[in-house]
Amino acid sequence: MSDVILNANRRKILLASAAAGATTVSPFAINFLSAQTPTIKIGFPVPLTGAFGVEAQDQVRAAELAIKEFNDAGGFNGRMAELVVRDDKLNPGEAATRTLELIEKDKVNFIVGSLSAAVQLSINNVTKDRKIIFNSISQSDAINEVKDFSKYTFHEALNPHMTAGAVGRYAFAKYGKKVVFLTADYAYGHEMVRGFQTAGKPMGIEVLADIRHPIGAADYSSFLPRIQALKPDVLCLCNFGRDLLNSVKQATDFGLKSTTKLVAPVLLYTSRVAGGAEAFDGVVGGTSYYWRLEDTVPSAKVLNDRYRKAYAGAVPSDYGALGYAGVKSVLTAVKNAGSVDTDKVIDAMRKLKYDFYKGAQYYRECDHQSVQSVLIVESKSKDMKDKNDVFNIVSVEAAGEARLRSCAELGHKA
Amino acid sequence: MDINLFLLQLVTGLALGSVFVLLALGLSLIFGMLTVVNFAHGAYFMVGASIGAYLYGLTGQFWLSVVIVPIAVGVMGLLTERFLVRPLYGRGIDYPLLLTFGLSYVLVECVRIVFGIDGLQMGTPASLRGAVNIGVGQFPLYRLFLIVATALIVVALWLVIEKTRFGLIIRAGARDPEIVRILGVDISKVWLIVFAIGTGIAGLSGILAAPIRAVNPEMGIPVLAESFVVTVIGGMGSLVGAVVAGLLVGVVYSLTSLYAPDYAEMSIFALMALVLLVRPQGLFGRAGLMS
Incomplete structure (x- = not known):
């Protein structure tokens, strides 16, 4: 009970400070704005802590880049995109909870993410159930199989x-x-x-x-x-x-x-x-990707240059590039579909022929596996x-x- | 299965056991003297490896790391005993256990903050690189060095404990701290130094293991379990036990890997269970130390 009161008070303080500093950009101000044109939210559960933390952090960096590109290009009819990152701690149970939270509480439109064969299956179970698109950016064979597949399941990564x-x-x-x-x-x-x-x-x-x-x-x-x-x-x-x-x-x-x-x-x-x-x-x-692909593939050069510019000369890693492509394909499908409606976006993704960073790719009809080099x-x-x-x-x-x-x-x- | 392979596997086991011996020595020393079950032991191992790998990356001097690391980690142990463990003497055995358990998390988090979560690079020092023919096959030079280094450390420790006045006090203090205190020895100072030596050895084993393992903030976690298995088999608090059990566990693990690789991980726990059934106090342990 006291928690609620505390929260209410905090909100009042925030409100007051937002009103006081109308010119300063506070997170509250952005939220206020979005009440009119809601952002397109992409939930992004990845193992920020745990053995694959380094890879996961690069997934986030590159995914943010895809979001920025989308927003810089004017978004979708003025609607901006937003990445909602959560730590799944490399734990299937934790991932399921976070994913459910992303859907129920944060009201995300799509889920992209994961970095573990087991964790992605657990996320997939939740998104399947809630009828939300999930674009997995981690290796797995099982996710292609009919037992785990659903029309909401897409697999951006390679499989074993x-x-x-x-x-x-x-x-x-x-x-x-x-x-x-x-x-x-x-x-x-x-x-x-x-x-x-x-x-x-x-x-x-x-x-x-x-x-x-x-x-x-x-x-x-x-x-x-x-x-x-x-x-x-x-x-x-x-x-x-x-x-x-x-x-x-x-x-x-x-x-x-x-x-x-x-x-x-x-x-x-x-x-x-x-x-x-x-x-x-x-x-x-x-x-799936190595930055020297830029010597032969123009789209790789484009991604690398953007990434270098955004992150002090660093180059995107393999899993990072997957984070970029995973988010970008969903957002491109939104534009193509002219809607954020799940079924329409699924159709657009199935029709997508894309070259975001490594040459031509598309999702195979039957299992939504991204066919790629x-x-x-x-x-x-x-x-x-x-x-x-x-x-x-x-x-x-x-x-x-x-x-x-x-x-x-x-x-x-x- | 030919005999050369068996012998090579045996030597591999001894090298593996050397790391166990070093870890268990530090753990046993602290327990035997202070009856503190040090759950931060794996963390000190990790801190040693991290500082060592950092220094090595900075200077390229492996031997400098080997000298500085045990001193640095020993000083950390000194501070830990003086300010954290000492206030808990006279309470139950679980107080320092919980304290050091919590401390291990703090240390892991500190290393994550200081050195990053992705771990540090650590190559094998140039003079110890490569494999040599030991008569039964090719064996990494560095692992041979590890066996020799462990033997030297064990001998040095034995000399200190058996042949010096300070060692005499340690042995007496482990038997009966009350009498030692009555005889006019400042036992708390001895405890302080023993704790520092124990953690210093943990740090030393960290830097010695760094060239053959990945150095990262979580590397101490499995190590803690392994070193407890070794100390329990050898007998809590027994230094001879630590040496014998360390080598034994290494060899058992290695030979099981050869004949039944799937059971290698389990074999050391099976060995522990077996020893506990036959001799609950461990191979060289004194009964009743825990009570």
Whole structure:
């Protein structure tokens, strides 16, 4: 009860101060304005705290850029867009609560976000139920499948099948067919292994071992002598973030690189920057985006230049660029649809052919998976232009539905 | 399974165990003397690694970090004992436990503020880089160094405790603080120094582990659980126990990884359960210390 009174008092004070300083821009003034032309709100649940905090913060930075572009261009009939960021703490339960809050309390029009296979499924459950569009910007295979899919579900990010598939096709052809997996024992790791194996089977790969480690393990040394003795051509590290960093660092110490090519399905820009040139040298992996794409793709150059200007010369990371594209595609669909009505925006998104930052993309009809290219990058320690220049793009697997699991395979009716 | 691989796995286990030994030594020293269960131990480990990695990035001098870090973290331990832990002596064992538990969160948050949430870069020092052939296969030079460094630290600590006057007071104080006090020794000063040494060793193990692990604010959390497993197996408060159990846990983990990798994580807890069933006070522990 006292809380309510306190709040009421605070409101009075705010009101008074807003009235007193009519020229100063207070958040209250903006709210007052928006009472007439309500803003288009995009809820953005991402794991600001937790192991992927660095990536999540870049998702926010790049998403804010998409919002700013939209508003600078006059918004939609004068309606401005607003990003409502929430911390999902990398926890599916927390994410569900925050998402529900965003919908019920903050009255957001759309949800974009997440950075975890499990968390996005939990957000998707809520948005499905509440009939709100959710554009996921995190890797997952399950979200494409008929069990979790709904017409409100869009998937801007790559999925493990595409990513591991592209990396596998590149690495097995180039480095050899004898393969060992070192896999984090949860959905992400399992989906990645499956992606590699599906791609590798027709190529005739021989899997010498699939070693599972608990997620978040700090020491991998006890797995490494065995891998060393097996002498594989390729070691696939199917783990993410800090797990990848630790295992790469330790495999390097064991001298594994002299006999074996280290390969990661997802090689993050942020991991590489945190881990340093020495540990990651020569590691090959997949990614949705790397800023040097600007050398060949004009839209990448545009995004990078805007990002550099907004954030003191920094370049967008892979997950950052996904945050940008995830928000931008929803806002573009709003303009195309001429409405914020969910069903109309869904139709507009399904019709969207876009090139926001990495070349042509579109959402596939049956599962709303964004069909897009996969970049294969190799980490380098020499010939670096500047401190951001950490990878060489060694191959780009062009966008194509043939690289996705078929609609029938996912359980969708044709 | 060929014998070379088995032996290589054994050496890997010893290197792994070395980090456990260092961690458990600090924890056991503090508990054996002060009966303080230090839940901030993992945090001090993390602080040591962070300061060390920062210094290394700044100066490129690994050995300088190895000297400065234990002193810096030891001083933090000194302040912790004097101003936070000391007021709680004479109360239940859970008071300092809860205090240090809370302190660990504060330390993690401080490191996040000072060094950022994304962690620090830490490479292997140039002189210890690469792998060498140890007769049974290639083994990282740095991990060999880790085994040797741990052995040296253990010997140094043993000499201090067994051969010096100060060590005599520590041993006596652990047995019966009342008598020591009656004999005219300022026991609170001894406790202060022991706490500082314990945390200093935690910091030292942090900087020593930094080149082979990712340095970030959360790195101390799993480490705390592991070091408690080791101390419980070895016996709370027993330094011999810390050394034996540390190496044992490393080897058990490593060999389980070889034959049944899925059970590696569980194996050390199974070992702990087994030891507790047979010897509740741990392999080298004295019964009744907790009561």
